[in-house]
Amino acid sequence: MAENEVKLSLGVRRKVCWRHQFLQGSWNYERMQNGGWCYAMIPAIKALYKTKEEQSAALKRHLEFYNTHPYVSAPIIGVTLALEEERANGAPVEDQAIQGVKVGMMGPLAGVGDPVFWFTVRPILGALGASMALTGSIVGPLLFFVLWNAIRLAFLWYTQEFGYSVGTTIAKDLSGGLLGKITEGASILGMFIIGALVRRWVSITFTPVVSTIQQAEGAYIDWSSLPAGSEGIKQALELYSSLGPNGLNVEKVTTLQANLDQLIPGLAALLLTLLCCRLLKKGVSPITIILALFALGIVGRLLMFM
Amino acid sequence: MNPISILLVVVVAFFAGMEGILDEFQFHxxxxxxTLIGLVTGHPTEGIILGGSLQMIALGWANVGAAVAPDAALAAVASAIIMVKGLGSADTQTAIATSIALAxxxxVAGLFLTMLCRTIAIPMVHFMDAAAEDANFRGVEMWQLLAIGLQGIRIAIPAAMLCMIPxxxxxxxxxxxxxxxSGGMAVGGGMVAAVGYAMVINMMATPEVWPFFALGFVLASLSELTLIALGALGVSIALIYLGLKDLAKQGGGSGGGSGDPLGDIINDY
Incomplete structure (x- = not known):
């Protein structure tokens, strides 16, 4: 048997990896990612099976229900390639075994893929790119696009190869502590970054004026007594750097926001985020909350408190 | 907009629509x-700024399992087109702020279109079943590509329609x-980012990781720390925490020595 053993060449594995990117293309409510999965397996099926009956059976085998995170699906397809290869070489690998491996791996792996990719890596790279983009710099979108795709393609290829080389033994690795650790590490990093993002990017400004006081002489810039020309500008700037923004006017205006910022900067943003968490947990749709916030913004502007 | 720009906008929209379901290259x-729509219409800077602002709102939007999140693809494409149209007479600030609000x-509209496509895909995979019966590889491939194309058209058609409006x-x-x-919508836009963050928090939060949220929140007040610096801090903290937790587990174990190489060596003496 060793003579005519079929092996999946590097080229075939690359093709599978490329096609695997279209996994979710025919996502449907009946069997979810089954079409994309079968589409990705086609180069391997063509290489392994030659008779029409075998090919048809293999296609049908890979049109069964399947759904997981589109990236962590790569090690699963790697293992499946190894299994199909054994089967084509005469090993007694049943249909149920192949479907069992797919179903057995997709659940736990999706549990890692969602927090790692959607809730840690993408928010971090997205926030990084977006913060640069806000100044109109093309570096922001480029950085996001290039970094994300480099990470993604490397992950897709190397984990598929890993799955292919270890074959079924990967199922044992799954029960080990590694996956749990990755998930936990991603949650820690994600929560840390989200904390930072809430502080930086959720903006609520309360405009009501709490107090207006006349400042003592010397606490503000006396614009009328400045020397003329560039000398005056220089002196004004020097005074400004020592007095701060309050030195610009005779009156010192304290807004509600300034008072809140002295307590904890960003407190209102924090409370709002926690409120959203509560509401989402209670099953309020995110869309409803978003629309309500817009309504609140408009009311706030009309009543002049935001 | 001239015809070439419109054509390119529709192409970008098509890619965004495909990626809205594939979630690979992130064109959506x-x-x-x-940014791409800004580039092809000759307003790159405004496009980038709009993209950055919307990205901040959409950070936490992700399709998990069978659930569908608000559709970033239609929001991004349509609001970029509206902004480009508005730039003609309205000032940049207003055009950007209003298109964010419209996003x-x-x-939400995009969400319904996605659900529609995912339902139409059901008969498509039945055609794949039929093709599989005859070992017809071409048939399976064709239906897969058609299904992806359908998702592209989902965004391309609304984009083309928006381009036609004078x-x-x-x-x-x-x-x-x-x-x-418009002012109120800008205020609202400042707040809606909280919803996306809350979605992320709800996915990951356990009592164990809340302190890390607090750390991030407090440290972000130091404006000297860039996001890269904060990322490095976060990674380090996660590694240190996991390492210490491992140590604690070994120390708290029965002292059997298996997880404690140093102890094994000492015991051997």
Missing amino acids: QPLVAC VPLS AEAVTAMLNAMPAWL
Whole structure:
């Protein structure tokens, strides 16, 4: 048997990896990612099976229900390639075994893929790119696009190869502590970054004026007594750097926001985020909350408190 | 907009629509989609700024399992087109702020289109079943590609329709908007990012990781720390915590020595 053993060449594995990117293309409510999965397996099926009956059976085998995170699906397809290869070489690998491996791996792996990719890596790279983009710099979108795709393609290829080389033994690795650790590490990093993002990017400004006081002489810039020309500008700037923004006017205006910022900067943003968490947990749709916030913004502007 | 720009916008929209379901290259993320539409219409800077602003709102939007999140693809593409149309007469600030506000209702509309496509895909995979019966590889591949194309068209058609609306109508609409409405929507836009973050928090939060949220929140007040610095801090903290937790587990174990190499050596003496 060793003579005519079929092996999946590097080229075939690359093709599978490329096609695997279209996994979710025919996502449907009946069997979810089954079409994309079968589409990705086609180069391997063509290489392994030659008779029409075998090919048809293999296609049908890979049109069964399947759904997981589109990236962590790569090690699963790697293992499946190894299994199909054994089967084509005469090993007694049943249909149920192949479907069992797919179903057995997709659940736990999706549990890692969602927090790692959607809730840690993408928010971090997205926030990084977006913060640069806000100044109109093309570096922001480029950085996001290039970094994300480099990470993604490397992950897709190397984990598929890993799955292919270890074959079924990967199922044992799954029960080990590694996956749990990755998930936990991603949650820690994600929560840390989200904390930072809430502080930086959720903006609520309360405009009501709490107090207006006349400042003592010397606490503000006396614009009328400045020397003329560039000398005056220089002196004004020097005074400004020592007095701060309050030195610009005779009156010192304290807004509600300034008072809140002295307590904890960003407190209102924090409370709002926690409120959203509560509401989402209670099953309020995110869309409803978003629309309500817009309504609140408009009311706030009309009543002049935001 | 000239015909070439319109054509390119529709192409970008098509890619964004495909990626909205595939979630691979990220052409549907506002940061990428708005930038591309800005580029092909000759307003790159405004496109990038709009993309950055929308990205901040959409950070936590992700399709998990069978659930569908607000649709970033339609939101990004349609609001970028509206912004470009508005730039003609309205000032840049107003055009960007208004299109951000419009992005949110658009993301809801996109949601329904996605669900529609995912339902239409059911008969498509039945055609794949039939093709598999005859070992017809071409048939399976064709239906897969058609299904992806359908998702592209989902965004390309609304984009083409928006391009057809005369710019005057869009700017007239933008200009007719009273200050309290556009200002209020800008205020709301500042707050809606919280919803996306809350979605992320709910996915990951356990009592164990809440302290890390607090650390991030407090440290972010130091404006000297860039996001890269904060990322490095976060990674380090996660590694240190996991390492210490491992140590604690070994120390708290029965002292059997298996997880404690140093102890094993000492015991051997």
